[in-house]
Amino acid sequence: MPNILWVDDEIHMLKGHLLFLESKDYSFQTCNNGIDAIELFEHTSFDAVFLDENMPGLSGLEVLEQMKSIRPETPIVMITKSEEERIMEMAIGSKIADYLIKPVNPNQVLLSLKKILKGKELVSQKATRGYQQVFGKLTLEMQQLETWQEWSDFYRELLRWELELEKSSEEGLKSVLATQKSEANELFSRYISNHYENWFESKDRPMLSHEVVGQIVAPEIRAGEKVFFVVVDNLRLDQWLVMKPMISEDFNINTEGIYSSILPSATQYARNALFAGMMPLDIKNNYPQYWKEEHEEGSLNEFEGELFKEQLKSLGLGSKNVKYTKVTNIHWANKFVSNIHQNKEADVVALVYNFVDALSHARTDVEVIRELASDDNAYRRITATWFEGSPLRKALKWAAENGFKVVLTTDHGTVNVNKASKVVGTRDLTTNLRFKNGNGMSYPNKHSFVVKKPEKIGLPKHHIVDEYIFALSDYFYAYPNKFNHYVNYYRNTYQHGGVSLEELIIPYVVLEGK
Known part of the structure; x- marks a missing residue:
């Protein structure tokens, strides 16, 4: 039976309330002044406290402060004569669990108890x-x-x-x-x-990676808006949903939509397509200087800024003042925020933010991160905790304060992989666990989406007989050499590049500061 403390200088007037609540299986102890209440509170564990704000001697607020210093976890309900602003502020700030306005009836007290203890x-x-x-x-x-x-x-x-x-x-x-x-x-x-x-032969399909800037970002620029374009690498739809309440504190969400990452749902392909406004094969053909193969040195997304400017030029927006920044660690994130005022006169600020992708990789390689992000639920919680105090959130607030319309999206998602599919091939196959491209591969068809003619889906190839295979659902590819070792190492890790709800169905939002 829950044990409740009720403190009121007119407690004798509340006997009817106490009898009613005791009939509902609540046990009560009472005090008619703050000093006795604090002493009793020190030596007795209560499930909740009802505290009259206006008492002679120690006031309810003074008693509240002392009780919170003794047992901060105990929920306290303040009973007050009016909805004063300071009481509201304490309720919002969680100093009190609830407040009731006098005169209170027994059902109000019962409802408050249920909300606190059984909520x-x-x-x-x-x-x-x-x-x-x-x-x-x-x-x-x-x-x-x-x-x-x-x-x-x-x-x-x-x-x-x-x-x-x-x-x-x-x-x-x-x-x-x-x-x-x-x-x-x-x-x-x-x-x-x-x-x-x-x-790729039909208009009856979702918006794809290479169409996002043309369909979502460009119309805002043409409408005369300054645009802060943020790409959070590897952000899943469920991660956006846990960030959304915090975003809503500072922004009105004008548009909230879904698009499909292209395949492979991997950074080299999907994010280059996003910034170039064209499929990877077209990037390689039109801008060979900006396309890198996996075996080449340097970042595979080294030229996103150049590709973005070329795309804006092709959309008739080449005269705009464009700033592009990629943040890959906390040092560069803090540096970006420290110097963010330098972007004030830009028409378009493009920011690639790499935390979520780094978290995904760290979960594979770092045991403590694997334990902290043990499943999708924990993975979401870590994302929400990171975003709450992140430099990215500070950057978004700056954008709102300086009149930018914000377009926030991602390049692809990621999926927790659990089942291995054995693939055999030459040494020059891609290292990604969720897709492979090359020739002479051997693999189980039932685990893969096989594309024999990559050019049909806008993908480049090195040899005329090259093909792509994409792992389905939660499969990942492993080679026969040390098969069991790699299966045990990569099982229950987050990977991207293949076909799953989590990797392909991804969010975009258009935000306006409040």
């Missing part, structure tokens, strides 16, 4: 019931999805329930959802395998 449990029960009710509908629905729009809507619905069930203690139900998501990924992989090549 998480009630939210958990609501989430559990909600998912149980839609489970059958989702299972049936995913068997019938036929278009990109249907798949992207369905994925958002799955993520909504995944985030809801984080509030639930029902681990079994979370496991059911994980299985349902895995089944959805297998069906989505089949959908992409059957339709992706046709997208």
